[in-house]
């Protein structure tokens with residue numbers, strides 16, 4: 001039966017999940033796994049919440065589908081209003097929410113909206129969207145064009161547009177070899193330099209993840225970076241798009257990560273946590289002046305998806321927000337985040353752990369040959385996947401990624417558990433990781449990995 005599904009990888013055998021409840025996923029062979037990664041940083045309220053399932057069933061039986069070009073629905077209207085209430089204050093007045101079926105669609109929507117915004121404003125030359133290396137904005141070709149994830153881009157490079165990428169803000173491996181705060185956030189100034197060097201007359205926007213999720217592993221910028229980026233966008237009159245598909249909807253301890261630095265983007269991309277995995281849902285929060293350019297201009301955004309603002313998906317989004325409010329889960333992120341920090345930081349005692357970093361309930365652990373030199377493992381050692389396998393054996397799900405050093409080398413795992421994770425589960429998570437990391441270190445120090453010689 002399994003032969004019919006096109007898998008993510010033909011090289012791997014996938015356990016069959018049959019049930020999930022709270023922070024655990026259960027498989028057909030009777031195993032139980034702690035969902036320490038929330039899938040791919042998706043699950044916020046935990047699995048199997050009956051209220052959400054009921055709200056979706058109720059919506060499906062009353063009104064499962066209408067096309068968004070023909071009708072609006074109460075569930076989409078209500079969710080849009082609630083999301084605007086959570087958005088940074090400067091986006092609320094006149095702001096709008098454009099619903100999609102996921103993060104990549106949200107990125108595509110923002111790229112096209114940025115372009116149409118400038119056409120409406122009579123600046124028809126503007127189309128380039130500048131972004132950063134070591135970033136991920138989605139799998140579709142437009143989203144991949146602005147993504148700076150080398151591995152994911154490489155095979156498709158001939159099909160992608162190249163509009164310019166600046167280096168990431170990654171203090172552990174500063175692209176300029178500098179240190180904060182003496183660096184004066186040099187990496188942010190690179191945006192200004194690029195705009196001055198290449199000219200900004202054809203630039204529509206800058207897109208970035210305020211905290212880099214998958215590609216770098218929960219890398220937050222230091223104080224001053226996001227503010228500087230925002231100033232440069234304003235000075236050059238280009239739109240600022242914050243991709244909060246992973247960091248939005250409370251994951252970092254605030255509804256949106258940009259709020260840590262008091263900045264107001266022109267668009268915020270939302271996905272993943274917006275429906276906690278109960279339905280495929282994403283959104284673009286659009287600031288009032290951007291929406292107004294369309295409404296008082298041509299009157300219609302030339303864009304749309306068949307399943308945009310889907311009634312059942314937006315009903316799921318509303319039910320997830322109800323649960324978050326009822327259980328006060330946004331406030332829980334800071335508490336559980338501090339417990340995660342206390343549980344994960346001791347892992348730094350292993351020589352193969354280079355960095356443990358994170359904010360709220362988004363954490364990354366970077367693995368290296370030697371914590372002192374920060375030298376990465378060779379890519380073909382597939383250390384992140386190995387940690388994933390060993391942690392899974394210990395009952396803990398993680399999200400492994402490679403390429404944090406240069407797009408190819410560098411191994412890290414991402415941890416993004418549901419906001420409902422308990423103290424005992426955090427201990428279980430740390431114990432599972434400790435087992436996996438101890439095994440890696442043992443193999444490495446015994447020279448049995450076979451990778452030291454390749455460096």
Ligand SMILES: Cc1ncc(COP(=O)(O)O)c(C=O)c1O
Pocket residue numbers: 040102103104105107136137138139209213214243244245246271272282
């Ligand atoms: C920051 C960011 N943007 C966009 C996306 C793409 O979202 P989706 O996979 O829902 O299309 C992701 C997915 O991992 C992401 O982390």
